[in-house]
Amino acid sequence: MNLPLDRRTLLRATGAAVGTATLTALPATATATRTAHEVFQHGVASGDPLPTTVLLWTRVTPTPESLPGSGAGPDVNVRWEVATDAAFAQVVTSGTVATGPGRDHTVKVDATGLSPASTYHYRFSLNGAVSDAGTTRTAPTANADVSHLRFGVVSCANWQAGHFAAYRHLAERGDLDLVVHLGDYLYEYGPGEFPVGYAVRPHVPPREALTLADYRQRHAQYKTDPHLRRLHAAAPWVITWDDHEVANDTWSGGAGNHDPKTEGDWATRRAAARRAYFEWMPVRNTGDRLYRRLRFGNLVDLAMLDLRSHRSKQVKVLSGEVDDPNRSVAGAEQLTWLVDGLVSSTARWKLVGNPVMITPTLIPPLPSTILGPLLSLLGLPSEGGTVFTDQWDGYTADRRKVLKALAQNKVTNTVFLTGDVHSSWACDVPADAGLYPVSPSLATELVCPSVTSDNIDDVLHVPPRTAAVVAEKALCGLNRHIKWVEYDSHGAAVLDVTPSAVRMDWYFLADRTDPDSAAHHAKSFRVRNGTQRVEEVSTA
Structure with a gap:
């Protein structure tokens, strides 16, 4: 991510000039x-x-x-x-x-x-x-010919787990049209509570956020981070929430990290968190609705989803309820809105800001020392299972509706941009994962790493690229549509969109606990126009 010195010098000089300019x-x-x-x-x-x-x-x-x-x-x-x-x-x-x-x-x-x-x-x-x-x-007009857009893509920034150097690296580029934040902009936990009992820098207030005052203070603390402020000032953002903006594993009627007996009424807590969110975030106040669509000329339609407000309660792993057509991750109204938008879009690329993964994923047999932390990180019971029930895997009827609409209407170039899982992925999204590659890929999914939130090596307290490698190889071996997964690193991604391809470049930090951490380019995948398949791009 190194840039020519003249660009950085220009940016600093411009910032100094702006900071000292006068204003009536x-x-x-x-x-x-x-x-x-x-x-x-x-x-x-x-x-x-x-x-x-x-x-x-x-x-x-x-x-x-x-x-x-x-x-x-x-x-x-x-x-x-x-x-x-x-x-x-x-x-x-x-x-x-x-x-x-x-x-x-x-x-x-x-x-x-x-x-x-x-x-x-x-x-x-x-x-x-x-x-x-x-x-x-500003965005281009709806039908403007656009030859190139460049987005920063980020998620899962836990103040307690480290510093936001990934934001600094994106800001220093000076070439982003937009920053797409896919959720978990902040975390609700008290000092040292998540996930393994430590805090590089403790949360304020010094307790779990429950009230309006708590959430306001937590938002304020995050916006004192110099790297976050710098990236906000460098480019416009398009943001959605995941669960930690309120509480872990949020669903429409509660959350895994909310106990009504000790933490009060869920609706009151959720209303407080959302009020603070709409006060403190650069999103338009549209009542309680956060899902929305933005158009960037004839090149991109960007649909930002809200997969917490309307979802059914998560079910247990191995439960047949994941296939219940009455259960939904998006809610009927939002799902119809999403499908109709994908089918009717005239843009070359249909990008979906997707807080939780849509790719079907089976968990391979692994040693318990690896499987337990992996499942814990993904919010699953430690005894194992076959689906990630907090993701679209736990709401298969919704996923089938989306994929069926793409297939029946011959919709091409749908790319899901996803956060949540504190890791990096490049996947085809097939009609039937068990029959892939005979079963066609109907979309693709690109998952950005966490800015700071814990990965496998952090949970296990082992050096990077040791224990996680076993899990990665086993996961890709069992799921042939998953072309790449990396469980250990933190950072950000950059998405380049042209009429011929969408390409994501992953950048990983050397040390998330260092505010001055270096970053390096780690991997690149692209989706070529009309293919619905990811392919690695060599940078040699």
């Missing part, structure tokens, strides 16, 4: 004058880009007592502006937006009237204090 401030209010660092402690972000609109976000701390989750502090009006240049000499739109303790002093605004497929710079101010500037980009 609002008239002073009753709040005392504070420095930019004091007022804008949590950075800036943008998200969900449309051809003429992009969402802008920040959080202000107007007074010392206006701390996240405190419910304290005054109502204030925050100024925002968008420019075509980093020096803000060419401001194209601006305005003010009110915020206060009722929304935890977070700020969201849809900047409208922008030009399609264009780069912009944005910033905020309050009482003379000016935020760092962010860079964002």
Whole structure:
């Protein structure tokens, strides 16, 4: 991921120029004058880009007592502006937006009237204090000819497990059109609780998040990470949630990590977590619905799924209930929306932001010392089983509906982009995994590694590329449609999309506990237009 020095120098110089640029401030209010660092402690972000609109976000701390989750502090009006240049000499739109303790002093605004497929710079101010500037980009118009898009792809960033150097490496590239985050942006556990009783840096508040104040403080802590703030400022994000934004193994009526007897009403906890999420994340407030679709010219339709809000409760491994047609991972409305969108799309590539894996997966026989930690990592009972019941494997009727629609309507170029499993995969998604490769592949799946969350070697406390290698070889041997899996490494992925192919490059960190960790290119797979198959790309 090394870049030419001149690019990094340019980026730093641009950032310095933006940080020192002047901005006409609002008239002073009753709040005392504070420095930019004091007022804008949590950075800036943008998200969900449309051809003429992009969402802008920040959080202000107007007074010392206006701390996240405190419910304290005054109502204030925050100024925002968008420019075509980093020096803000060419401001194209601006305005003010009110915020206060009722929304935890977070700020969201849809900047409208922008030009399609264009780069912009944005910033905020309050009482003379000016935020760092962010860079964002609008989407192309729906039918525009687009020859290339480049996305960062990330998931599973546990503050306690390490530092977010993977975000830094993506930010340093300076060439991303978009960052796709597939869930587990934060974790709800208390200090040292997940997964093996340690904390590189402990969570705040010092307990499991249960209340609105808890979740607000947890979001605030994550947005103090300098690498996370830098990547948010570098490019627009499109984000969905998985389970840890509320609680582990969430389903529509509860969670594996929620005990009503000791932790209160589930609906209350979920509502608190979601309220904090919509306050603190650069996503549009659309009621309680997070699944959505974004279009990038004639090249990409990107459908972002919500596979926690509407799902049926997970069943036990080896249970025949996984095939029950009345059970759903997506919910009937969302599943219909997904299928209809895939079938009707006129884009070359149909990308699906998919929080949990859809590839059918059988667990091979392995030594108990490896099998137990593997199943624990995947949220399965330690005695073993044949399906990952928290994934689409536990909801096979939904998967059959999707694959049947792809087959019957001859839909090509569907690529699922997935997180959740703290590991890296490249898979064909066949109509019948047991008959593959005779049974055709109807889609493909590319799974990014975790930013920090524990992998097999972390759980076992063994050197990387030792115990996990046995599991990887056995898994691919039993599942011929799985072309590659790597259980040990942390990092991020970069997705290049052209009319001829989708290609994912995996980048692995040297040490997740080191904020300055190096990263190296590990593997590349591509899906060529019309093939519905992954193939390794040699970089030699």
